[in-house]
Amino acid sequence: xxxxxxxxxxxxxxxxxxxxxxxxxxxxxxxxxxxxxxxxxxxxxxxxxxxxxxxxxxxxxxxxxxxxxxxxxxxxxxxxxxxxxxxxxxxxxxxxxxxxxxxxxxxxxxxxxxxxxxxxxxxxxxxxxxxxxxxxxxxxxxxxxxxxxxx
Numbered sequence: 001x002x003x004x005x006x007x008x009x010x011x012x013x014x015x016x017x018x019x020x021x022x023x024x025x026x027x028x029x030x031x032x033x034x035x036x037x038x039x040x041x042x043x044x045x046x047x048x049x050x051x052x053x054x055x056x057x058x059x060x061x062x063x064x065x066x067x068x069x070x071x072x073x074x075x076x077x078x079x080x081x082x083x084x085x086x087x088x089x090x091x092x093x094x095x096x097x098x099x100x101x102x103x104x105x106x107x108x109x110x111x112x113x114x115x116x117x118x119x120x121x122x123x124x125x126x127x128x129x130x131x132x133x134x135x136x137x138x139x140x141x142x143x144x145x146x147x148x149x150x151x
Contacts, residue, residue, distance in 0.1 A: 001031035021054060021061035022047055077109040084111075088118075102134035110135035 005020055029043050054061050070086030104110045111134040118126045 001027065003027035017060045018062050021059055022051070023062075025050065071105075072111060074107050074109045077111065081114065102132065104134045 003020075003024055005016065007016065025047060026043070029038070051061070069088045070084070072084055076082075076084060102111055102113060113132040113134065115127060115129040117124045
């Protein structure tokens with residue numbers, strides 16, 4: 001029994017964890033449970049009960065829809081530059097690096113991003129100033145809506 005991890009895409013430990021968990025728990029289930037004991041519904045019940053354990057160990061894992069730290073509404077978007085604030089305290093991981101992805105899901109207003117700042121106790125500790133768009137277009141040739149910051 002093995003569970004391969006192709007690390008060419010993973011940028012760091014967080015990316016690897018999200019790609020490997022809860023997949024590794026499923027691999028263990030397949031490898032350890034006898035054929036007669038394999039029950040997908042029971043596995044899902046036990047998996048849900050064990051996700052808080054991964055949380056307590058600080059292991060990021062795959063969530064349908066991703067890790068959403070915040071969202072914006074049409075009223076939040078202005079013609080002129082304005083600031084949106086999202087608390088990402090629980091999203092910072094082992095080496096302090098954070099990657100923010102901004103995704104337009106619905107509504108009439110997309111988001112044009114000029115900069116993202118990481119604040120600690122109200123003080124800027126890092127900033128990514130590249131221009132990005134969070135809009136409906138998902139093509140690979142667009143300005144990427146990912147910002148990477150590290151204290």
